[in-house]
Amino acid sequence: MSGSINYVSCGLLWIALLVKLPDLVRHRREPSLLAISGVLASASLCFLFGAPASVKVINRVSGVPNLAAPLTYASITAYSAALLIMIACWRGGPRLRRTTRSWICGYAVVLAGIAVLFALGDTREERRSDFDTYYATAPWLSAMVVLYLVGHLTATGVSAVWSLRWAFEAEVRKRPWLRTSLLTIGAGTLLSSGYSLSKLAAVLARWTGRDWVTLGTALPPVCAGLGAVLTVAGVLLPMAGHHLSSWRDFFRLAPLDAVLDPVLTDRALRVERPHSPFLWGTWRWSTIHNGLHAIETLYDESLYDQAHDAELARTGDWRRASSVAWAATIAAAVQRSTEPGVETPGAPARLSHPRDAESLVLIADAVKRSGQQARAARAAEPGPARAPSL
Secondary structure: OOHHHHHHHHHHHHHHHHHHHHHHHHOOOOHHHHHHHHHHHHHHHHHHHHOHHHHHHHHHHHOOOOOHHHHHHHHHHHHHHHHHHHHHHHHOOOOHHHHHHHHHHHHHHHHHHHHHHHHHOOOOOOOOOOHHHHOOOOOOHHHHHHHHHHHHHHHHHHHHHHHHHHHOOHHHHOOHHHHHHHHHHHHHHHHHHHHHHHHHHHHHHHHOOOOOHHHHHOHHHHHHHHHHHHHHHHHHHHHHHHHHHHHHHHHHOHHHHHHHHHHHHHOOOOOOOOOOHHHHHHHHHHHHHHHHHHHHHHOOHHHHHHHHHHHHHHHOOHHHHHHHHHHHHHHHHHHHHOOOOOOOOOOOOOOOOOOOHHHHHHHHHHHHHHHHHHHHHHHHOOOOOOOOOO
């Protein structure tokens, strides 16, 4: 890839890191957040160190002809390790600590090996684009090249197997954002494995006296760039999905919020909406909970049963019947709470309203349909008779 694409990709990854920074500060000991941040940071360094202009600057400023090579290899190795740890953290399980500790120790050894082997080798001839194949037969340096390529291939292969196998499990199919993320990561890591495979093929060709420099310089950047873009996109998909779902809930919960508005206003339960749009869904969800908690002792159980049975008999859909029944029960409780002389009973409510976001969204949809049906019924009513015009 060209240097400009490298720098644009690096900048986008830094923006994603800034977006995750508040969560990282609040939950600095959360392994999953640390792993995601590690993936984004190391991927950005891969793009930064791999740009031709960066290679030239690093070599010139440091005074070491090929210092950019081990720095790039180290960032690729760190990215590989962070990706493995991130997928392990997402999956969880009783062996999580042992698994992450093993990968961390293993790739720490790879990083140390890259540094030691580079220091032992002779790299006086600067090679900005074909370092791997040019030094494939040099003492120490050939071992360094093989070490980082095998480390990268191992990480991409294991990540692809983990993510694709997990994506097709039954429990993940119910979570579309996670499944899409895992499939995208699997595709990205499979494509990224082409980077190390093509370079290993070029290195092996040098060992047998052949010259496949083009294979080692033209194909790997394409595989690495596209693979990294897909993989990082897969890493960010759950975060994007969370915010999109939150915004969807914000708008879909509006009818239920409107029904509860008299209670929220009368009892000063509505807090000011936060400035960040990322928090609007949570704000509306918590506001609705405040209103429902205020009227929960006024729920009419007989009204709920009547509405539920009628809708169930009409549609045969239990979830729809439940949401319609709750919409009618909540509306009646709000109306009762605003009537003069009505006091909230002290006894606990026999009915307990749903508290999860999905159920509240279904209730809000039922409220919206009820309002639409009421408006349609009013529009269908015949108007007052008019005198015939002369």
